[in-house]
Amino acid sequence: MSQAVKKKNSTTILDSTRVEIRNLTKQFGSTTAVHNASLDIENGEFMTLLGPSGCGKTTILSMILGTLQPTSGEITFNGQPINKIDMSRRDIGMVFQNYALFPHMTVAQNIAFGLDMRKVSKSEKKKRVEEAIEMVQLNDLGNRFIKDLSGGQQQRVALARAIVIRPRVLLLDEPLSNLDAKLRKEMRTQLKKLHDELGITTIYVTHDQEEALSLSTKVTVMSNGIIQQIGTPKEIFGKPKNYFVANFIGYGNFLRGKLIDEQDGQFIFEADKDSVRLVVNHDKQHQVGDEVILTIKPEMLEIITDPKIGMNTLSGKITVSDYIGSATGYEVETKEGRTFKVNVLGLNPYAMGEEVRLYLDPAKLLIIDEE
């Protein structure tokens, strides 16, 4: 315990930087990797860029870092435009996807590199390198060469090298994607702790929604170079704005259609394809006449046996059953020819081909837009 307190005292919580991105666009020839992106990252915030591979996350990071010049748009640190500042002068800590550790240097030399560039005095350098090594728990490995480290250890060195310079902004490009599942979880907790301690404005790139959820104070979801939604993890996962976001974070079931009527604070929804009618709670953002999509998570769908509930039920039969540890994933094909994904906790006794009824709770159905 006293150890922990001592550590806290010796660590400096840094003043940090507010990053603003305005109308940022990057084109490679005819392909647009990033399209008109605007983002604010507050002082000390942990922002995650979430999106599938190839959606432009690394490109945004590279423009902040300075390895790529934006085609148009602006990036500012605390109000100062940095587009024209050379990358060596931006004071950014970066953890590369492949770590990019210097193979001809030891762990300590790698970590000290940025301090050398800043002409930090010898004693100060020694102190800060030791501090960083301790912070990422690499004690006693300072004199090893990089090739003698495991993947997880390399990852820590990369992190230490980035934070030891006390950067204005810390950028991490899928830092955990090359670790095995167990190590990934462990590093995640460490990263979170580190951010809590240091308070550096952090931009974190991942395609893993679980990482985004557990680490971030704010999440930005991207697809095809376009920002789809910005919000707290809770907002993103509880209220996805559109089809892409909902689909990406795991809402498996979608019905396209129209809100045709309103009664008792509830909408009546009619599907385009088969005129299925469903009742859904009013969400204050849509009104009668809107073309919308209804969506519900597989774990929110219920398989019922009670024949009394008639509203918002669809009958069908089980076509796929897949036991995945704590839950069973079913696919149910309805009479209308739709397929619904349903997750049921535990190993439930529904057989293949069994006739069941699905209940779509009006409170759990979500109204979203196509775009």
Place this chain on the structure above:
Amino acid sequence: MKAEKSFPELEKEDGQTVQGNINRKPLRNSRKGLFLQKGYKTSSWALILLFLTIVLGMTIAVVLSAFGEEWYGTFLPQGYTIEWFIKAWQAYEVGEYFKITMGIVLTATVISLVLSIPTVYILARRDFPFKQALISFFQLPFTLPDLLYAIPVASIFYSIGLAETIPGLIIVNLIVGIPFSVFILLPYMESLDPRLEYAATSLGATKFKLFQRIVLPQVVPGITASAINIFIRMFNTFTIILLISGPKTQTLNVMVFSVLQGSGSQPPAMLNSLALTLMIPLLFFSFLSLWVSSFTQRRLGK
């Protein structure tokens, strides 16, 4: 960067350092860096332009000279002609030497392949002591300076009467041909599926068709590609051929070199034309490899 050192740490009463609200100094570029970068870029471009101008200039100059009617004192030749090529071709019997060269190199390629394939097979499929040393030994002839063995070989060949004969020229090509075949066939042979052999041996002669359909298509492309490489390698053999060549028994490049070495009186246009005939093999091989790749692709139905 100075901001780092004078970085303020505000201490709260409880001893914990907290976020300092004082902003750091604004970011600035280094003037010196920008200046150096400009200088570096400019000098690099100057270097590139200078070198490429010379490379292109001399290439164009030699080509224009070979195709020029008369070129003296003016920036460009007076007119263009292929007269010099025809003259050079006839005066030095280029066609004849090309044929001789092809004959020698082709024969030497086939012999090299036949002699080295069994060895490559053993090296690829068996493990034995000193195997690595043997492989290194096979690389010696084309890593050692060729003069070291060429002179004694010439002396031996002159004393036993093999010098200045076509068989002699074919034999000396094997000195590089065999090790080079081993060198390039070995990785290929190692990559082949060993099951092919079982298939091939268990099939027997009666199932020749199957052999032709399954084994051959897998082996032929690699061997062909290797053969072309060996062929090119030997086409450029120079030192040893020069040492044992006779007036009528030499290869194209040795003949061209001998002419260029000893003739101050010939018109430069004709000499340049002669030198450029050395491009014939280059063109020949480009077409050959194109043809072979399209042929094998068609044969294999890919």
Place this chain on the structure above:
Amino acid sequence: MNQEVFAKKRDYLLLLPSLIPLLLLFVYPLLKGFVMTFQQPETAGLTLANYVEFFTNSNYYDTIWRTLYLVVPASIIELFIAFGITYFIREKMRGGGIIAGLTIFPLTLGSIIVDMAVIAFFKPTGWFNTTLINMGLIDEPFTLVYNYAGAFIALVILGTAFIASNLVGMMGTIDPNLERAARTLGASRWVTFKRVFWPLIRSNVLTVFALNLIMQIGVYSTAVIVGNPASETRTFVVVAFEEAMRNFNYNMANTVAIVMGITQLLVLSIVFAIRKRGYIGSASTFK
């Protein structure tokens, strides 16, 4: 069982078709050539006379300096040009491919055509001199062919092409993220080069440099065609060929060849001694 072992042993006979010709055509001459340097034509018995002759007669021992004087400065310049060009275009740059292609292009022409091209371009009435004269920079043309300068230029062009052809691939193996990492940590371009790029590529560069140097020590056709083989560019091989083909003194010819081989070996060990003093290993550690 015995049968099988026997069959396996017999398999190794398959090594013979390639080994026997090599023993006869390569190993035997190599050894015989070595012995020949201790013999005189027409006489039996071993003697050091050839080596004594080589190191006392300036006609012979000058070839060492002449060769090195021609080849060492040329290969250093080649290294600088080739490295400068390939380093500049190493990251995807518009026109980079064309520049690399043109730099390497002389290799496909081969030594003899390059020699003739150097003559056509640098001769007194060639484009190089006439351009300089027309610009008013010089009054009299430079004499740049059939002498040291001519051989030097031809060597530089071929050697640059050779080194560049190797460097292009080597530079591709160095992860650009390493340089980016150094830069984001505050290093200038020069410091990044000095502390990251160069240490990683150094050992490979020195290897190519040594290879090229060794190749150029064996320079022959260039020395004969664009150089002045009678004096300034009288290299090892020129003298060896003269002894073998004009004087039919194979003993002396091979003595020259052996001295050349030793020189190459010395050069190689010097370069490798330098190489050993830096980082030798992979440029990537990513697992």
